[in-house]
Amino acid sequence: MEKTWNNKAWFMVLPVLVLVAFSAVIPLMTVVNYSVQDTFGNNEFFWNGTQWFTDLLRSQRFWDSLSRNLIFSAVILALEIPLGILIALNMPKKGAWVSVCLVLMALPLLIPWNVVGTIWQIFGRTDIGLFGYVANALGFDYNYVQDPVDAWLTVIIMDVWHWTSLVVLLCYASLVSIPDAYYQAAKIDGASRLAVFRYIQLPKMRRVLTIAILLRFMDSFMIYTEPFVVTGGGPGNSTTFLSIDLVKMALGQFDLGPAAAMSIVYFLIILLFSWVFYTVMTATDAQN
Amino acid sequence: MNLNFTWMAWTWPTAGFFLAILFLIVCMGIWEYVSPGGNPRTGILRFETTRGDRLFISLLGAAFIHIAWLGLMDASLWWALLLSAGYAICVFLFV
Numbered sequence: 001m002e003k004t005w006n007n008k009a010w011f012m013v014l015p016v017l018v019l020v021a022f023s024a025v026i027p028l029m030t031v032v033n034y035s036v037q038d039t040f041g042n043n044e045f046f047w048n049g050t051q052w053f054t055d056l057l058r059s060q061r062f063w064d065s066l067s068r069n070l071i072f073s074a075v076i077l078a079l080e081i082p083l084g085i086l087i088a089l090n091m092p093k094k095g096a097w098v099s100v101c102l103v104l105m106a107l108p109l110l111i112p113w114n115v116v117g118t119i120w121q122i123f124g125r126t127d128i129g130l131f132g133y134v135a136n137a138l139g140f141d142y143n144y145v146q147d148p149v150d151a152w153l154t155v156i157i158m159d160v161w162h163w164t165s166l167v168v169l170l171c172y173a174s175l176v177s178i179p180d181a182y183y184q185a186a187k188i189d190g191a192s193r194l195a196v197f198r199y200i201q202l203p204k205m206r207r208v209l210t211i212a213i214l215l216r217f218m219d220s221f222m223i224y225t226e227p228f229v230v231t232g233g234g235p236g237n238s239t240t241f242l243s244i245d246l247v248k249m250a251l252g253q254f255d256l257g258p259a260a261a262m263s264i265v266y267f268l269i270i271l272l273f274s275w276v277f278y279t280v281m282t283a284t285d286a287q288n
Numbered sequence: 289m290n291l292n293f294t295w296m297a298w299t300w301p302t303a304g305f306f307l308a309i310l311f312l313i314v315c316m317g318i319w320e321y322v323s324p325g326g327n328p329r330t331g332i333l334r335f336e337t338t339r340g341d342r343l344f345i346s347l348l349g350a351a352f353i354h355i356a357w358l359g360l361m362d363a364s365l366w367w368a369l370l371l372s373a374g375y376a377i378c379v380f381l382f383v
Contacts, residue, residue: 029302030295030296030297032305033296033297033298033299034297036299036302037299039297043294043295043297047299050365053358054358054359057355057359058359265355268348268351272348272352279335283336
């Protein structure tokens, strides 16, 4: 039977289109408009051309925040993905412990970002925080308020604590869907634990891992609340990521033009990465 | 109903920019109507792209060409536009 095409179905998409227009397209257009103008408030704007973009792209401040953000994303991906796989591999597949493990894993994901920040802000304090106090009692000179390395360490551990569960749950869902027949065949062939992982489990997890990497990259690249609550971007500017810098510029300094230019560049970087990941994902699917 | 859009701070150049993108999308719609199916093919990037994908790659690339131009060069931005047009033609021919 020949498939009939009915283009009227496209009208069904119209409500979503209107919704997206209000929630994304109109604000984005406004940001583009702001990025070529200067304002001192009161809805009065002055044409500034592409000067904000030139200033931004030639400022050390922007490149510093961007590099900090990229380093942060790379570090948390390098930690969360292997750790997530390792935990998922070792989680029970059957029995009463499954529910317990799943609930424990889901717990950090249920906590709002600002609460996570507050938890770690207190947890890391050297006077009343368990982590900070114990670290100092053990002889480590740990103080995230004064030391940039300690601040980075705290923000990274916090993110790993908060988000590794997501990788675990995604990998776990993929692992439990592997039929027993694969493992039986591997056993008959005398495959080692490593070979089972390399040739059965990893290929099966490939798709969810791509999704996990994509999600974690996007989220870490846009991270704001948690480091803002814990370090406020400090000490100095050591944990000022792009989003924190953007908010400082837009709301702290009320420089709407430069902030709009920065938003657009930020948006384009995210769009590029999303497109690359999406293309890799769909191309892999097509190959399979 | 009195709609007030002054908060959007419209300017003629930015309006022109968005109208140009709208025009491109409409043209793609007409192209699709005339020759349906999106002309999927595998080009030099070694994965399947349709016309829509190629427009997206062209626009995204054009944005980065303009940004790189602003960051690195002092010459007029029209050259970046020219370069982007050349890039878009290459994308539509080879990707």
